[in-house]
Amino acid sequence: MQVAWIGLGEMGLPTAMKVAAAGHAVRAYDVALPAAAKGLELAASPREAADGCDLLCIAVFSDAQVEEVLTGPDGVMSDLKDGAIVAIFTTGSVEAVQAIAAKAPAGVAVLDTCFSRRQSEMLPGKLTLLVGGDADAIERGRPAFDSFARAIFHVGPSGAGRKIKLVNNILFAGHLQLAVDALRLAEGLGLDRAATAGALVECSGASEVLHRFIVEDAAAILESAHRYMVKDVAAAADAGAAAGIDLGTLGAVTATYRSTWPSG
Structure with a gap:
């Protein structure tokens, strides 16, 4: 081919x-x-x-x-x-x-x-x-x-592939923000970030993003993902709004990404 x-x-x-x-x-x-x-x-x-x-x-x-x-x-x-x-x-x-x-x-x-x-x-x-x-x-x-x-x-x-990808990416962004906040709580309680992430991936609160926090710094993870997440979360939110869907908790968790998206 x-x-x-x-x-x-x-x-x-x-x-x-x-x-x-x-x-x-x-x-x-x-x-x-x-x-x-x-x-x-x-x-x-x-x-x-x-x-x-x-x-x-x-x-x-x-x-x-x-x-x-x-x-x-x-x-x-x-x-x-x-x-x-x-x-x-x-x-x-x-x-x-x-x-x-x-x-x-x-x-x-x-x-x-x-x-x-x-x-x-x-x-x-x-x-x-x-x-x-x-x-x-x-x-x-x-x-x-x-x-x-x-x-x-x-x-x-046509368009269905993008629809499900937008659902995935806004969910990923939510998982990412929740992981950052959860590990901030862990560190505040005196726990080691990497060790906590390594344990949590084997627990009921696990998400795929936690694997990255075992070996990477949270700031580096957010920096590398930010440009894409801002674009994709905005597109997902726009698609939801056009369909008349309230994003609920998902919208609240990902609000930090939408707040940095340029208007217009």
Whole structure:
């Protein structure tokens, strides 16, 4: 399978290399090309990467970047061949990915392919793929998807993959904030943070995020997650508001992320 991969960040690079290691030809592009990209053919532009591809994978940060790659002035959507699949791994608004799918040329399938991973299993090949869109396109993309996903869930039509990813990410953000506060309580009671986290992962109060607190400082964990959590919690809250859903306790626990999201 000829695969184009746009976005070689923390998740994109190792996942693209996993696809290449499975025997697929992967032509990749990023605005900051990596020093090491084993098995990848690096392209000078998204258009060069996408030329003739069977599967276009997009793993950039925001909806605006996805739209630039696909439908911007130098967008590649109109050049994709009949039968091509576009897999969008970016987490963002449901409406944005549905709008992109609606604008796709006839014969081009757009999937919202959101991946997630357990905090205790951080390597490519241990990912869960949450997919919205056409079932046949998912099956046609499986040769590549199976190289990095241990489980693939077709959760519904276009936008459904993003919906469940937003539910996951706001829940993750809530778990993260609760873990920070719980371990702050533990330290206030004279307990060691790492030892407490190591014990709690085996107890009824366990959550996946606690694994990280065994070996990492809380401030470092929050800093690394903050940019993504602010974006994703805001998108989840907006989706809930549009559906008339009160987030209840989940909203209260994640309020710190929404308070730092720029308005407008």
